[in-house]
Amino acid sequence: MAKYKQANNCKTCPYKSYSLTKLHESDVDLIQNSCLIVNFKKGENICKQGTEVTHALYLAKGSVKLFIEGKNKNLILKLVNESKYIGLQSLFGDRIYNYTITALEDSQVCMINANIILDLAKNNVEYLFELTKNISDATNFVYKKIIDINQKQLRGRLADVMLHFSENVFESDRFELKLTRKEIAEYSAMSMENTVRILNEYKKDGIIGIDGRIFTIKQPEILRKIGELG
Amino acid sequence: MAKYKQANNCKTCPYKSYSLTKLHESDVDLIQNSCLIVNFKKGENICKQGTEVTHALYLAKGSVKLFIEGKNKNLILKLVNESKYIGLQSLFGDRIYNYTITALEDSQVCMINANIILDLAKNNVEYLFELTKNISDATNFVYKKIIDINQKQLRGRLADVMLHFSENVFESDRFELKLTRKEIAEYSAMSMENTVRILNEYKKDGIIGIDGRIFTIKQPEILRKIGELG
DNA sequence: AAAAAACATTGATATAAAACAATGTTGAAT
DNA sequence: ATTCAACATTGTTTTATATCAATGTTTTTT
Numbered sequence: 001m002a003k004y005k006q007a008n009n010c011k012t013c014p015y016k017s018y019s020l021t022k023l024h025e026s027d028v029d030l031i032q033n034s035c036l037i038v039n040f041k042k043g044e045n046i047c048k049q050g051t052e053v054t055h056a057l058y059l060a061k062g063s064v065k066l067f068i069e070g071k072n073k074n075l076i077l078k079l080v081n082e083s084k085y086i087g088l089q090s091l092f093g094d095r096i097y098n099y100t101i102t103a104l105e106d107s108q109v110c111m112i113n114a115n116i117i118l119d120l121a122k123n124n125v126e127y128l129f130e131l132t133k134n135i136s137d138a139t140n141f142v143y144k145k146i147i148d149i150n151q152k153q154l155r156g157r158l159a160d161v162m163l164h165f166s167e168n169v170f171e172s173d174r175f176e177l178k179l180t181r182k183e184i185a186e187y188s189a190m191s192m193e194n195t196v197r198i199l200n201e202y203k204k205d206g207i208i209g210i211d212g213r214i215f216t217i218k219q220p221e222i223l224r225k226i227g228e229l230g
Numbered sequence: 231m232a233k234y235k236q237a238n239n240c241k242t243c244p245y246k247s248y249s250l251t252k253l254h255e256s257d258v259d260l261i262q263n264s265c266l267i268v269n270f271k272k273g274e275n276i277c278k279q280g281t282e283v284t285h286a287l288y289l290a291k292g293s294v295k296l297f298i299e300g301k302n303k304n305l306i307l308k309l310v311n312e313s314k315y316i317g318l319q320s321l322f323g324d325r326i327y328n329y330t331i332t333a334l335e336d337s338q339v340c341m342i343n344a345n346i347i348l349d350l351a352k353n354n355v356e357y358l359f360e361l362t363k364n365i366s367d368a369t370n371f372v373y374k375k376i377i378d379i380n381q382k383q384l385r386g387r388l389a390d391v392m393l394h395f396s397e398n399v400f401e402s403d404r405f406e407l408k409l410t411r412k413e414i415a416e417y418s419a420m421s422m423e424n425t426v427r428i429l430n431e432y433k434k435d436g437i438i439g440i441d442g443r444i445f446t447i448k449q450p451e452i453l454r455k456i457g458e459l460g
Numbered sequence: 461a462a463a464a465a466a467c468a469t470t471g472a473t474a475t476a477a478a479a480c481a482a483t484g485t486t487g488a489a490t
Numbered sequence: 491a492t493t494c495a496a497c498a499t500t501g502t503t504t505t506a507t508a509t510c511a512a513t514g515t516t517t518t519t520t
Contacts, residue, residue, distance in 0.1 A: 068373060070381040071460060077376075092359075093366035098373050125355040129322075132362045136323035139369040143298060143328050146307075146376045150419050151300040153506070181468060189380050191508055196469060212516095230301060383476070411498060421478055426499055442486095 007035035007110060015060040015083045015108075019130040027120055027127075034113045040103040046086070049100040053090045055111040059083070062107020063178060067186065068099050076187040077145065079104070079169055079179075089135045091117065104178040149189045152230040158198050159226035161188045162208060166217045173217040237265035237340060245290040245313045245338075249360040257350055257357075264343045270333040276316070279330040283320045285341040289313070292337020293408060297416065298329050306417040307375065309334070309399055309409075319365045321347065334408040379419045382460040388428050389456035391418045392438060396447045403447040 010016055010032040011025070020028055037060065040046055046057060049069050059082055066086060067076040077099065080086050090097050091114055121128040148157055161184070166173055179187065185195040202208045207223060209216035217223065240246055240262040241255070250258055267290065270276055276287060279299050289312055296316060297306040307329065310316050320327050321344055351358040378387055391414070396403055409417065415425040432438045437453060439446035447453065 068377045070377055073381065075377060075380050077373075089366040089369045091366075092362050093370045098370055122355055122359060125352055125358055128355055128358050128362065129352060132322050132358065132365065135362065135365055135369065136319040136321075139319045139365065139372065140323045140328055142369065142372050142376065143307075146372060146379065147298045147300055147305060149376065149380055150305050151303065180466085192467095193469080193509080194507065200469080410496085422497095423479085423499080424477065430499080 004036045004038040004111075007032050007037050010035065013060070017058060017083065017085065019085075019127055019134075022126040022130055023120065023124060027124065030116060030120065031112055034116045036111045038109050038111055040107045040109060042103055042105050044103050046101040046103060046107075046109055047097050047099075049097055051097055053087075053095045053097055053114055055114055056088070056091055056117040057086045057101070058110040058112065059086050060108045060110050062109075063104045064101050064107060065104055065179070065183065065187075066099050066101045074186045075189060076183060077142065079165075079187075081169070082107075085131075085134060088131055089138060092135070152227070154188075154190050154194055155198055155201075156227050156230040157188050157190065158195065158202075159223040162202075162215065162217060163220060163223050163227060165215070166220070173220070174214065176214045178213070234266050234268040237262050237267050240265065243290070247288060247313065247315065249315075249357055249364075252356040252360055253350065253354060257354065260346060260350070261342055264346045266341045268339050268341055270337045270339060272333055272335050274333050276331040276333060276337075276339055277327050277329075279327055281327055283317075283325045283327055283344055285344055286318070286321055286347040287316045287331070288340040288342065289316050290338045290340050292339075293334045294331050294337060295334055295409070295413065295417075296329050296331045304416045305419060306413060307372065309395075309417075311399070312337075315361075315364060318361055319368060322365070382457070384418075384420050384424055385428055385431075386457050386460040387418050387420065388425065388432075389453040392432075392445065392447065393450060393453050393457060395445070396450070403450070404444065406444050408443070 007013075010020065010028050020031075023031070040062070046064060047053075059080055061082045063079060063081045064086060065076050066078050066080060067074045080101075086101055086109075087097065087099065095114075121131060148160055152160070165175060165177060169175075177184065181196050181199075182192045184199075185192040188195060199208070199210060202223075203210045207219045209218055237243075240250065240258050250261075253261075270292070276294060277283075289310055291312045293309060293311045294316060295306050296308050296310060297304045310331075316331055316339075317327065317329065325344075351361060378390055382390070395405060395407060399405075407414065411426050411429075412422045414429075415422040418425060429438070429440060432453075433440045437449045439448055
């Protein structure tokens with residue numbers, strides 16, 4: 001799989017989680033001692049749908065996609081960039097991953113023994129509270145996604161997705177998407193061909209700019225309108 | 231809206247939540263003193279999408295549907311029967327309901343001031359842990375739903391839904407569904423006409439029995455196969 | 461540098477599912 | 491008891507979207 005090394009200083013790590021501020025120093029040490037920093041190459045699986053949850057996964061550096069594997073096609077639920085936990089809710093639920101996470105670029109993941117995180121959570125309510133907020137937000141995000149898939153049609157969905165990338169994921173009107181057209185399709189729950197078609201439609205209409213995988217949102221208001229109309 | 235009364239004994243209440251066993255007696259008193267038992271008539275909204283979360287909602291008696299309101303149609307995410315919290319994750323996230331909950335029959339809901347539950351959770355990690363498990367399970371459930379909508383077609387989806395009612399919601403091969411055909415459609419993410427058509431197809435093929443709103447699962451294995459094939 | 465593989469594009473065709481329409485049935489209200 | 495409204499059913503038509511197909515363009519591999 002990948003090279004790994006022992007974490008050596010979580011307290012001063014520039015990529016550390018906000019939730020660590022809720023822990024005692026000795027608890028951070030506990031995490032640090034259990035924490036393996038694993039390097040994943042682009043395309044490698046960080047966790048696999050259907051397998052047991054043995055570690056909490058914290059994406060220190062890089063970016064990943066989290067997706068559900070179906071029979072014929074996948075559904076990408078979200079992209080996650082550095083300094084975020086990935087897939088927390090699997091820790092508290094049935095302890096089986098119901099999604100796969102794959103690196104979109106070379107990434108560093110801190111893997112912390114699941115029981116250590118659970119023990120800390122059981123003994124530090126502020127810490128658990130942070131994690132719970134995290135999980136709740138993830139749930140709310142999926143609620144938005146499900147209604148998008150169920151209620152909007154292709155153009156509206158893709159408009160929403162492009163806006164979401166720009167405003168929430170990259171926070172810029174110009175961004176490089178580390179996704180193939182097929183993956184944009186899997187994120188938007190549509191076929192690859194239609195994704196290409198509609199993106200180029202938007203380009204022709206001057207709503208977005210496309211240069212390979214670099215996208216520019218030129219008329220966000222129009223995209224927003226398309227998204228609202230469905 | 232509805233008649234209400236002050237709760238008078240949560241400790242001996244036959245419908246009480248398992249999570250109460252994690253609390254001290256004095257904390258249960260705190261909940262009890264804040265707890266209003268509200269009677270909702272069939273069809274009444276218990277909470278409304280887009281409004282602020284001011285109370286934790288515990289369904290003591292009755293049954294409800296939890297659904298996302300869209301522009302043209304709704305999507306029912308789940309049915310909940312008595313002795314369950316409804317909509318916990320909204321308490322820890324952005325404190326806005328992103329769904330509406332409506333009574334399917336006359337129901338009793340315990341409404342407890344949200345801040346009291348949050349304070350208890352912040353001071354009792356075992357209690358919070360129970361709530362977090364609850365939220366995680368809800369998230370995992372939505373993951374299954376989203377993949378169903380995205381990947382299966384009508385027949386597979388409806389087969390899954392009927393099995394789910396039988397095995398998870400009512401735990402019987404014969405059950406009375408408190409839903410109109412339109413609501414079954416909203417639960418299965420399809421049109422009402424196709425819901426009727428396919429249900430009657432299954433009936434004609436001897437896979438299920440239909441008598442008004444009473445359904446009998448006659449050949450669960452066949453339903454399961456249809457669901458698996460998608 | 462050449463070959464192969466993965467990715468992107470565009471048009472034509474097929475199809476699953478929604479929308480429309482018409483009619484029957486049940487249940488609630490007066 | 492009668493009327494009205496909500497609910498259920500069935501057939502027909504339309505449409506959004508996937509699938510198929512052909513070709514061009516990058517990347518990666520050797």
